[in-house]
Amino acid sequence: MLNINKSTQKELDRVQSIINKELITEQTIKEIYDYIFQSEGKKTRALISLLSSRSKNTTLSKRIQLASVIELLHTATLVHDDVVDESNLRRGSKSVNQVWTNSYSVLIGDFIYSKAFILMVKLNQAGILGELANATNDIARGEMIQLEMIEKKLSLTLADLLKVSYLKTGRLFEASAKTGAILAGAKNNEIKNFGLLGRSLGIAFQIQDDILDYESFKLNTGKPVLKDFKEGKITFPLFYAIQNATLKDKKFLLDNLGKKNIALSKQKKIYDLVISKPSIKETQALLEQYLCETKKYLSKLNNHPSYDEMLNLINFSKKRRK
Amino acid sequence: MLNINKSTQKELDRVQSIINKELITEQTIKEIYDYIFQSEGKKTRALISLLSSRSKNTTLSKRIQLASVIELLHTATLVHDDVVDESNLRRGSKSVNQVWTNSYSVLIGDFIYSKAFILMVKLNQAGILGELANATNDIARGEMIQLEMIEKKLSLTLADLLKVSYLKTGRLFEASAKTGAILAGAKNNEIKNFGLLGRSLGIAFQIQDDILDYESFKLNTGKPVLKDFKEGKITFPLFYAIQNATLKDKKFLLDNLGKKNIALSKQKKIYDLVISKPSIKETQALLEQYLCETKKYLSKLNNHPSYDEMLNLINFSKKRRK
Numbered sequence: 001m002l003n004i005n006k007s008t009q010k011e012l013d014r015v016q017s018i019i020n021k022e023l024i025t026e027q028t029i030k031e032i033y034d035y036i037f038q039s040e041g042k043k044t045r046a047l048i049s050l051l052s053s054r055s056k057n058t059t060l061s062k063r064i065q066l067a068s069v070i071e072l073l074h075t076a077t078l079v080h081d082d083v084v085d086e087s088n089l090r091r092g093s094k095s096v097n098q099v100w101t102n103s104y105s106v107l108i109g110d111f112i113y114s115k116a117f118i119l120m121v122k123l124n125q126a127g128i129l130g131e132l133a134n135a136t137n138d139i140a141r142g143e144m145i146q147l148e149m150i151e152k153k154l155s156l157t158l159a160d161l162l163k164v165s166y167l168k169t170g171r172l173f174e175a176s177a178k179t180g181a182i183l184a185g186a187k188n189n190e191i192k193n194f195g196l197l198g199r200s201l202g203i204a205f206q207i208q209d210d211i212l213d214y215e216s217f218k219l220n221t222g223k224p225v226l227k228d229f230k231e232g233k234i235t236f237p238l239f240y241a242i243q244n245a246t247l248k249d250k251k252f253l254l255d256n257l258g259k260k261n262i263a264l265s266k267q268k269k270i271y272d273l274v275i276s277k278p279s280i281k282e283t284q285a286l287l288e289q290y291l292c293e294t295k296k297y298l299s300k301l302n303n304h305p306s307y308d309e310m311l312n313l314i315n316f317s318k319k320r321r322k
Numbered sequence: 323m324l325n326i327n328k329s330t331q332k333e334l335d336r337v338q339s340i341i342n343k344e345l346i347t348e349q350t351i352k353e354i355y356d357y358i359f360q361s362e363g364k365k366t367r368a369l370i371s372l373l374s375s376r377s378k379n380t381t382l383s384k385r386i387q388l389a390s391v392i393e394l395l396h397t398a399t400l401v402h403d404d405v406v407d408e409s410n411l412r413r414g415s416k417s418v419n420q421v422w423t424n425s426y427s428v429l430i431g432d433f434i435y436s437k438a439f440i441l442m443v444k445l446n447q448a449g450i451l452g453e454l455a456n457a458t459n460d461i462a463r464g465e466m467i468q469l470e471m472i473e474k475k476l477s478l479t480l481a482d483l484l485k486v487s488y489l490k491t492g493r494l495f496e497a498s499a500k501t502g503a504i505l506a507g508a509k510n511n512e513i514k515n516f517g518l519l520g521r522s523l524g525i526a527f528q529i530q531d532d533i534l535d536y537e538s539f540k541l542n543t544g545k546p547v548l549k550d551f552k553e554g555k556i557t558f559p560l561f562y563a564i565q566n567a568t569l570k571d572k573k574f575l576l577d578n579l580g581k582k583n584i585a586l587s588k589q590k591k592i593y594d595l596v597i598s599k600p601s602i603k604e605t606q607a608l609l610e611q612y613l614c615e616t617k618k619y620l621s622k623l624n625n626h627p628s629y630d631e632m633l634n635l636i637n638f639s640k641k642r643r644k
Contacts, residue, residue, distance in 0.1 A: 080432060082427040083405070103406040105468045106428055110402060113432070117439060121451045129451070137436035144429045186558045268323035 002042075002316045003076065005309055007028065008050060013066060015046045018068040019075075022115050025061040042322075043174045044205070047313065051306035052180030065119055066128065068184050070176050071130065072116035077139055077172075081245040085231055111126045128179045135175035142167025150232045154242075161236055165206040166199065173202025190301065197297035197310075204290035204317050210235035211283055212321065217271040225248055226267060231256030236286060241279040249273055287318055324364075324638045327631055330372060333386060337368045340390040341397075344437050364644075367498045368393040368529070369469055369635065373628035374502030374516045387441055388505050390497045394438035394518055395454065399494075401431040406465065407553055450501045457497035464489025472554045474566075475576065483558055487528040488521065495524025496619065505513065519619035519632075526612035527641050532557035533605060534643065539593040541643055548589060554580030558608060563601040609640055 005010070046067040049187050053063040081107045113136070119131055146164045149156060177198030181191040212219075213228045214237050234242070234257070242250055254272060256262055262270070274280070294314050301307060326334070362551045368389040395501040405427045435458070442451055469476060499520030503513040533548045534541075536559050550557050556564070556579070564572055578584055582594070596602070603607060618637050623629060 080428050083428050103469055106402050106405050106431075107462050107469065109428075109432075110462035111459060111466065112433070113435065114455055114462060117455040118452070118459060121448065121455050124448055126443065126446055130440070133436055133439040133443050137433060137440060140429050140432035140436060144426065144433065147425055147429065210348065 002239045002320070003312060004047070008047070010308060011050050011060070011067070012043055014064045015043065015067045015071055018064060018119075019071060022068070022072070022119065023112065033249070037164055043071055044313075045074050045172055048173060048176040048198060048201070049180040051309055051313070052177045052198075053183045054305045055184030055186070057185035058183050062123060062183060063180075066099065066179060067125060069116045069123075069132065070115060070172070070179070072112050072119070072126045073136060074172060076109045076112040076116065077143075079105050079112065081143065083109075084147065085227075102164045111151050118131060123183075125182065127182045131179050131182070135171050138167050138171045142171065146233065149234065150258070153234065153257070156234050156239065158239065161234070161239055162203065165203045165236075169206040169209075170199045170202030173205065174199040174215075177201075190304075193300050196296055197301070200290045200293040200297065201314060204294060207236050207283060207287040207290065208317055208320065210237055211280070211287070213237075214274045215273060215321075223322070224271050226262070226270065229257060229270060230260055230262065237280060237283045240282040241274040244276075244282075245273060286316075291317060324617070325634060326369070326644070327543075330369070330631060333372050333382070333389070334365055334368060336386045337389045337393055337479075338364065338373075340386060341393060344441065345434065365393055366635075367396050367494055368494060370520060370523075371498040371502040373631055373635070374499045374520075375505045376627045377506030377508070379507035380505050384445060384505060385502075387445060388501060391438045391441045391445075391454065392494070392501070394434050394441070395458060396494060398431045398434040398438065399465075401427050401434065403465065405431075407549075408468065424610050445505075447504065449504045453497050454506070457493050460489050460493045464493065468555065471556065472580070475556060475579070478556050478561065480561065483556070483561055485523065487525045487558075491528040492521045492524030495527065496521040499523075512626075514599070515619050515622050519616055519623070522612045522619065523614040523636060523639065525617060526609055529558050529605060529609040529612065530639055530642065532559055533602070533609070535559075536593060536596045537643075539589060545644070548584070548592065551579060551592060552582055552584065559596045559602060559605045562604040563596040563598070566598075566601045566604075567595060606640075613639060 040290070049067040049070045050063060053066060071312055083102055116132075121130055123129075142164050145160075146168060149164065151161060152160075163283075174195050175198070178191055178195035180192070181194040186194070210228065213223070213226065213235065216223050216225045224230075229238065238253070238257075242253060245253060253270065256266060256270065291314060295311070298314065301310070340499075345606070371389040371392045372385060375388060395442055423608060438454075442454055445451075464486050468490060470483060471486065474482070483640065496517050498519040500513055503516040508516070532550065535545070535548065535557065538545050538547045538549075546552075551560065560575070560579075564575060578588060578592065613636060617633070620629070620632055620636065623632070624630070
């Protein structure tokens, strides 16, 4: 568990209250609220926003509002991702319940997106609005490119994977850090630094997520086992595993990639091939490289009131198990 | 065909150019662009925006930009609606192609939404941003309520139908007229009037759409036949038909409501029951009532440069066949 300062935790709790208040307005939404918010989530993006917005030049209520906007945007993305991923997975017939959930998910995602924009407009800062509108657009673009990449398979490059990781994850981390700094009235070079810090931390976060997707086979991460693999996604660990594999193992991996039902013995083999030393070491080195870069940007912010908490978050990134 | 002034048509063409320019940026999007924009659409909402924003107090380029934003928001809604409706209809197994289209539709919808917000932010007018963010939220809420109503069937009231028609259609018409007036620098009472005009015109537009869904059985509207009925939606014409039907006919209608495959002879009977005199007359009277209300609001704007064109649009609303 990430150790969070008491005062920061109180701020995060207020973010959750705002989200609850904004979303539970209609009966329809009340009923599916529990389904979507089964877990409250780590709120990493809201945390980054709260840390970078800490300043004497703004009010607590505006900081909470901005962090809520960012968490709402992230939630809307998650809700829509479920539809996108589910559609790829469940190719057989669907139960009425599943269908309803899918239709509602599209609409509730739109509902949450627009709630975020309503709150954002109330902050009345053009710089923040522009950054978040652009980030939202980049996230959708990243998801589309990822969908396209499922077809590409062997022709994928490390640059492709880094581009998608930036767009779908790094981009909102970047916007969270940057808009927080804008709200704090920070100077241009500090805003830029926060953006770069968020960007590299987000990519590191995605790399660790990709590793955890395979480690879920042995660890109890609470997430479905080998989800990315079953959805046909080539992520960092699989990319390196394919590079390092013998021709026979490579064929085995590619033959099973994207299959929903994989026998346990085969899952074990996939896990072994991906988590085996040479491949996973390369993924871990890449993660380390991005964390190192993140710390480099943080070092330029050594007078910032959130310096220690930021460092704590960065160090936690490679230790987290969910 | 609606008769559009030459200068207004030129403005509408520029709206289309902006939409093309903003959307065809990524390879992924280029490839599915044709699928989504098979028809360029009537651009009724963009037209309303252009008409209400006509003024010496603003520039042509800002007016085009606002109209483009509104058309983009509407397009995003359409793209997501397809996913929502499709999920309800196609309960059997899906082809890979259909699945891909569905996943892409969710993401391209998000992409278009956020493009609209990016353009909107550039206009840099808090009043316009707030109105459009709220309208987007109301549209999603309206669609959710409509989905819920599919289960309600017989307990539906006219008030329910009017609420949904306002939220899913009237709301964006209202916002188009209102934000146009805001951009034009109009006085508060004129802005309010434009909003009310848009609202009632939008509801009238929806009523005519609902009628056309049944008339599609005989007319060549270019739309699928009895789409609403097959999706299980009770719209204005069906609502009145059920009220006027004998017990036997009512049972027949409800038994077939929501079925995807309906024999041609049954479709003919559904058409006859819904388009029969007493029921359809009530729907037409309701349409007339909303058009009358729209003209009442227009009469207060008799000095506006777009007065004649607005009147033309209102009169066209009940004549249109697609």
